[in-house]
Amino acid sequence: MRRTDRLFDLIGILRDGRLHKAADLARRLEVSERTVYRDMETLRGCGIPVEGERGVGYILTAPVTLPPLNLTLTELEALHLGMAVVSEAADPELQAAARSLAAKIDAVVPEDRTAPPSGWGFAVYPFADAQGGFTHMPTLRAAIRARQKLALSYWSLSDAETERTIRPLQMEYWGRVWTLTAWCELREDFRVFRVDRIQSADPLPALFTDEPGKTLDDYMARMTGASDKHRHQ
Structure with a gap:
């Protein structure tokens, strides 16, 4: 599980x-x-x-008024997109409601790791930027299902553009941003990419199969080991 x-x-x-x-x-x-x-x-x-x-x-100690929702990735994507649209609406009341709803959802959708900084929220970035990331979601989902390599053009957090060939493994919703976990053939290691900073994602003819050290299970085992090590230091 x-x-x-x-x-x-x-x-x-x-x-x-x-x-x-x-x-x-x-x-x-x-x-x-x-x-x-x-x-x-x-x-x-x-x-x-x-x-x-x-x-x-x-x-x-208190009821969770919004019950835990076992949402699919696509449902969370639609929810995030809808809140982003409303947050850009002209009506200040609707803008405030969208931000309040986002905060409530963040509080009841547990995640495996610590939430990213609040500066990642759609309330900080304009909707046009968020929309740019959502355009890649169908391609990323399809590539994960088909186990298909992707040619990725990506803007790093330091605003450097890089070209990568990756094996997409998993997308995750952090409450404020989507990320893509992948095996990067350029770095020969796992990398986590912010979807909203992907410039292009083009499917390649090559498919990939599980190889020792390059699977999602390997990545999760590494993260669990690093977390345990940190707690015992």
Whole structure:
């Protein structure tokens, strides 16, 4: 089970308002107690009102008024796009409502990693910029499904344009921005690209197959290992 799916299940369990011990949650979710502890930290970081501690148990102290939504990537893309459109509307009341809605959704959609800086929000970038990123989404999704290499033209955060050949592995929604995780053949390593900074994404004739050290599982294992190492330093 993917960690994001497990977090949704965890919130569903806690919604009964009862005290749940980590050992019981671990057995129910078929994970270790240590994993439950990490998941609780993630939920708290996402603004979910969970209280408790190791050895005592955990309880949801307030109702989540917007229930956890098991949305597909395409549904989240449509939601993000819609809020971006409304945030550019002439009506100040609708603009404020879009920003308020975005904040509420951010708080109830758990993510595997810490949320990016608030400067990534669509409220900071004009809609035209956000729209440019969305135009690549169908191509990226299709390439991930087909396991097709892409020729990528990308503006780095330092505003340097680079040309890459990548193996697209996964897209993720961070509440404020979409990212693409890929194996970069130029760097011979994993890279995470912000979709809104992709200039072009062209499918190549070559398909790719799983190779040791280059798969999504390899990337996730590396991220988990790095996170564990950081926590023990």
